[in-house]
Amino acid sequence: MQFLNPGMLALLGIIPILILIHTLKPKPRQVDVTNLFLWQEVLKERSSHLTFERLKKNLPLLFQICVVILAALALAKPTWMYFGSQKGNMILVIDTSASMKTKAGTGTRFDVAREKAVELIGQRDHVQKILIVEAGLKPVIKTGFLDNSTQAKSLVNSLKPSDVAGELEQAIYLALSFVDPSNNDALYLITDGAGEDISTLVKNHPNIRPIIVTGGNLNIGITKFKFRQEINRNDHYEIMLEIKNFSASPITCPVRLSIDNTGIFKKSIPFEAHEKKLLIFPYTGLISGIAGAILEIDDDFSTDNRAYLSLNTAKDIWVLLVSRGNFFLEKLLKAYPNVKVNSVKEIIPSSWKDQTLRNDIVIVDRMDFPKTEKGNFLLIDAYSPSIPIVKTGHVRFPENLVGDLKNPLMANVNVSGLIIEKAAKLRAEKRLQPLMRSGQTGLMYAYEKGGMRAVLLSFDPTRSNLPLKIAFPVMMSNIINWLNPHKLEFSTLQTRAGEPFDIYLNPQTDIFYTRAPGQKWEKQQASTNPFRYTRTRSVGIYIISENDKQRYFTVNLADESESNIASPAIDKLSDIPERSVASEEISVQQPLWTVFLLLGCTLLMVEWYLWLKIR
Amino acid sequence: MTDSLESFIDDAFLKKLEKLKVISSKSSRSPHRGEHRSWQSGEGLEFLDYRKYHPGDDLRYVDWSVYGRLDKLFIKLFHAEKGQTAHILLDTSLSMGAGNPSKDITAKKLTAAISYICLSNLDKTGLMAFSDKIVEVKSPARGKKQFPEVLKFLLSRQPADQTDVNGCLAEYASICKNPGIAIIISDLFDPNGYQDGLKVLAYRNFDINVIQVLDHEELFWSQTGNFLLQDAETGEKKATFVDRHLLALYQKKIDGYIFDIKRYCGHYGINYFLCDTRIPFEELLTNYLSTGALFR
Numbered sequence: 001m002q003f004l005n006p007g008m009l010a011l012l013g014i015i016p017i018l019i020l021i022h023t024l025k026p027k028p029r030q031v032d033v034t035n036l037f038l039w040q041e042v043l044k045e046r047s048s049h050l051t052f053e054r055l056k057k058n059l060p061l062l063f064q065i066c067v068v069i070l071a072a073l074a075l076a077k078p079t080w081m082y083f084g085s086q087k088g089n090m091i092l093v094i095d096t097s098a099s100m101k102t103k104a105g106t107g108t109r110f111d112v113a114r115e116k117a118v119e120l121i122g123q124r125d126h127v128q129k130i131l132i133v134e135a136g137l138k139p140v141i142k143t144g145f146l147d148n149s150t151q152a153k154s155l156v157n158s159l160k161p162s163d164v165a166g167e168l169e170q171a172i173y174l175a176l177s178f179v180d181p182s183n184n185d186a187l188y189l190i191t192d193g194a195g196e197d198i199s200t201l202v203k204n205h206p207n208i209r210p211i212i213v214t215g216g217n218l219n220i221g222i223t224k225f226k227f228r229q230e231i232n233r234n235d236h237y238e239i240m241l242e243i244k245n246f247s248a249s250p251i252t253c254p255v256r257l258s259i260d261n262t263g264i265f266k267k268s269i270p271f272e273a274h275e276k277k278l279l280i281f282p283y284t285g286l287i288s289g290i291a292g293a294i295l296e297i298d299d300d301f302s303t304d305n306r307a308y309l310s311l312n313t314a315k316d317i318w319v320l321l322v323s324r325g326n327f328f329l330e331k332l333l334k335a336y337p338n339v340k341v342n343s344v345k346e347i348i349p350s351s352w353k354d355q356t357l358r359n360d361i362v363i364v365d366r367m368d369f370p371k372t373e374k375g376n377f378l379l380i381d382a383y384s385p386s387i388p389i390v391k392t393g394h395v396r397f398p399e400n401l402v403g404d405l406k407n408p409l410m411a412n413v414n415v416s417g418l419i420i421e422k423a424a425k426l427r428a429e430k431r432l433q434p435l436m437r438s439g440q441t442g443l444m445y446a447y448e449k450g451g452m453r454a455v456l457l458s459f460d461p462t463r464s465n466l467p468l469k470i471a472f473p474v475m476m477s478n479i480i481n482w483l484n485p486h487k488l489e490f491s492t493l494q495t496r497a498g499e500p501f502d503i504y505l506n507p508q509t510d511i512f513y514t515r516a517p518g519q520k521w522e523k524q525q526a527s528t529n530p531f532r533y534t535r536t537r538s539v540g541i542y543i544i545s546e547n548d549k550q551r552y553f554t555v556n557l558a559d560e561s562e563s564n565i566a567s568p569a570i571d572k573l574s575d576i577p578e579r580s581v582a583s584e585e586i587s588v589q590q591p592l593w594t595v596f597l598l599l600g601c602t603l604l605m606v607e608w609y610l611w612l613k614i615r
Numbered sequence: 616m617t618d619s620l621e622s623f624i625d626d627a628f629l630k631k632l633e634k635l636k637v638i639s640s641k642s643s644r645s646p647h648r649g650e651h652r653s654w655q656s657g658e659g660l661e662f663l664d665y666r667k668y669h670p671g672d673d674l675r676y677v678d679w680s681v682y683g684r685l686d687k688l689f690i691k692l693f694h695a696e697k698g699q700t701a702h703i704l705l706d707t708s709l710s711m712g713a714g715n716p717s718k719d720i721t722a723k724k725l726t727a728a729i730s731y732i733c734l735s736n737l738d739k740t741g742l743m744a745f746s747d748k749i750v751e752v753k754s755p756a757r758g759k760k761q762f763p764e765v766l767k768f769l770l771s772r773q774p775a776d777q778t779d780v781n782g783c784l785a786e787y788a789s790i791c792k793n794p795g796i797a798i799i800i801s802d803l804f805d806p807n808g809y810q811d812g813l814k815v816l817a818y819r820n821f822d823i824n825v826i827q828v829l830d831h832e833e834l835f836w837s838q839t840g841n842f843l844l845q846d847a848e849t850g851e852k853k854a855t856f857v858d859r860h861l862l863a864l865y866q867k868k869i870d871g872y873i874f875d876i877k878r879y880c881g882h883y884g885i886n887y888f889l890c891d892t893r894i895p896f897e898e899l900l901t902n903y904l905s906t907g908a909l910f911r
Binding site: 026027028031032034035036037039040042046056057 | 853864
């Protein structure tokens, strides 16, 4: 037995103190008796078995000494070293990334991986427990340590590969945190090795036992698919398609490009081994709908043979301007090509709600407005009970103006030289930090809660030199972009498999529906705007249904390392010599402090029980 | 103490006591006439035997019906009715002052009550107070008019000195001219024992009754802890820790001590009564002592 913290044995010094305390006796109480001669006889009789009595009398002291000894031993971290052939627990890391869908024999690589996992579970010793970690986009611990093989097999069988690029390294690090080297635990990594190179990680950790599943090496895939608008030519676009042959032999691959099922390109293109080609296609005309690029070839990994883009032209933004007249603002709004302005001079409370919902952005200029729950607002010295910012007074010529340039609303806005004749003095909740402030008050705030987004300016731009500065259009552009970003520019709504996609919703939307490829419609609660959609596990076209209007976004694999199903990293992993199964004779350090602690607690309980009984 | 004694002597209680009679297992040998039947023949009412007529016998006692049948003269004999003498021997040593209520009070109440019973039955009643020596003796006297004297005797005595049961009983046996019923009221806590004293009384043909008066705490000790035990008589001290085990040993010891007294008394035909001071006095007198055949 070894002590890892022998200094704690100094606690044994408490024992003499305990003995000293026990030798201190309370002053006896004097009692008159009439039969002392009988008492003396009794005491004589007792002295005949005094040894046992003394022991009994000093039992608490003995217990306390034992407890101190046990506590000192426990704190000294005793360990018992022995050589054993005990099998450790099994931690199974099963790769469910897209590359595991590669054909292998009659099934896929994942089918082979599943078989190997089930086989491993079948070989487990009855003392071994199993932990299963799914290595997809994010590592997921499927269960705690199981000692039931049937349940573990059932869990493995329920796993399915997705279309996402895996984060195998993260999964390994997560699984390693459950490995107890002193217990001879083993991490079984069942993967095809495609994706990031983890061979170094595997080599550095002897507890990892890689099980490489192979099969299928013919793959050609789309690694990039993009649309872009030509500069200063609104109806001229370029389609970029990047294709790579991941195979070790030349391939000729038919490539088809279409927009809304209308073919715009179809041709067979030859590829050398491991050759990557970037294809640019000019396109003129209106674009709207789904653009698709398809490689019409039957290779071993089909997930990257198709890619889609949901194309959206810039749409008009409807702005409701509630103002009694603001020359500079009106002129600036007219300058934006896709901004349509509805102007009113007064707020009519009865129709206010409809007006705010019918317009994308509402600009309220120097007038208060009723409580409003949803909408995108630019407030110029305008206040509402819905926004926790209160006007408390005025400041004339506020000084020391500073802008928070890190905020997207103030990006590239230069406030130096800005002179404001009069600004409102504001009091806001502590969580609201001003984006632009003077030494006396905050001048600009952004507020977002539920379905409401608002930007508040505490001063009238016409009573400042802001409209004469470059900062004015830049700031307004930032504000419109922040309030309604998804309508400003031409966009290709796509994301990579496994990555979240922000769905911008109309302010009045409470509930909308989504549909993933090959799945059923899902009801979604519009808790935030934009709504972050995370279930992008499959490659394909996703449908959003909002207020009976449907729109689309697409999910593509677009991951070169994941498409590389015959990566050299796989060979590196395969080169690692096979590590024996966890049954070798090893020196095991068994910590014993818990035993001593338990014994100490038990003794304390016994002492307490005896005290209750004897008192 | 005075209050305690006087409090129980009310007319109603004394009336109850008058109904009781101290009984003796031995026939009285008192030379005086009294109310107790004697095995000696004499002038009584209860028939005893026949004997042949001798000249000089009182012809009034000839059974003429027997003479008619047998033609012989026989004299009818009757039990003589004798008076008896009660000796109440009261322990007034320091140890009797202990207890709650004190054993001394209970013992004096008992003495007063037994005295009244005897006096009301025309028995001569004598008192002797003892500790390590005979402290005071009240010679036996008859009649209820003696009762105030008895009370005066009891009130004048306070617990004092050590105990010498053997010496005092032996000395009283030697000086007593007319043995009768001896009622010893004591706690019998004497390291030197009590046996020799009782034996001497028994040899003097006393009809002995022992009433051992003990405090409840002496009978059933309940306190535990660290104690300095001080003897009430000698002042000797002994420090000890009383735990449950020692309590059990003490209980065994006191039970054994009482058992030994009972056995000894049984051997010498002595009536033994154990009196716990917590037993209500009236109950003790009318139930316990009557059941034990001290009274009838």
